[in-house]
Amino acid sequence: MQQIAVIGAGTMGNGIAHVFAQHNYKVNLIDVSAPALEKALGVIQKNLDRQVAKGSITETVKTETLQNITTYTSLADGVKNAALVVEAATENISLKLKIFAELDQHAPADAILATNTSSISITRIAAATKRPEKVIGMHFMNPVPVMKLVEIINGYATDAEVTKTIAGLTEKLEKVPCVVNDYPGFIANRILMPMINEAIYSLYEGVAGVQEIDTVMKLGMAHPMGPLQLADFIGLDVCLSILQVLHDGFGNPKYAPCPLLVNMVTAGYLGVKSGEGFYKYTAGSKDLVVSGRFK
Secondary structure, three states: OOEEEEEOOOHHHHHHHHHHHHOOOEEEEEOOOHHHHHHHHHHHHHHHHHHHHHOOOOHHHHHHHHHOEEEEOOHHHHHOOOOEEEEOOOOOHHHHHHHHHHHHHHOOOOOEEEEOOOOOOHHHHHOOOOOHHHEEEEEEOOOOOOOOEEEEEEOOOOOHHHHHHHHHHHHHOOOEEEEEEOOOOOOHHHHHHHHHHHHHHHHHOOOOOHHHHHHHHHHHHOOOOOHHHHHHHHOHHHHHHHHHHHHHHHOOHHHOOOHHHHHHHHHOOOEHHHOEOOEEOOOOOOOOEEOHHHO
């Protein structure tokens, strides 16, 4: 399994491409947007430069990693020789179903089709193909080059050999595979998102301020990042989408998104990506400044 295709040149897609390429896999990075692909290569190079500066890789490894990546704007061309396809497009069920239907047409019959979805049903995605036994979840964590966990999710029809292959491949990437089953939110987000939602409710109800909530969780629970800062980092729109998947999937009101989260997403305050969420982000500054809306 040497030829890998990665669909989506955003934060997760370029990180996944980076990790595979650094471990000597040939990677076809696919996105409909040529500028997005160009930007992704720039991000990968910048991250590789950071690794070189830290002494974790050599200049030779950096050069070889970049040489291992080829970009495509055509999905059909990019996946035609792939042994594994990892889809890392936007967390949107309609888009993912469309992509997997196309993958089923254009990827080799024996190719494994993986999705980096953080919450959408693998079984539902697999149903868009004629090879559900070869569809699996491969949920990398952000930032991909740094985070060790890969949550591997079996769909209802996923073949045991496919799971074994992907777990072994994950270890070759020097990451730790954790195999879970296909229920809304899997494990990572089924536990994480209610915690983030409860933190937002605590702010919404005036129990404590942004900084206080995050400080309690960092110093009291040894979390490296508080839940509100983490929500900003993930993207408040992504958090909302995952909570909606949990709420729809279980029909349990405990997963209902906090009205404050809904309002912030509606107003375009999405966290780091928009420049403001629970905190205010200024280019070039690492200072953690609470948004003026919560002071």
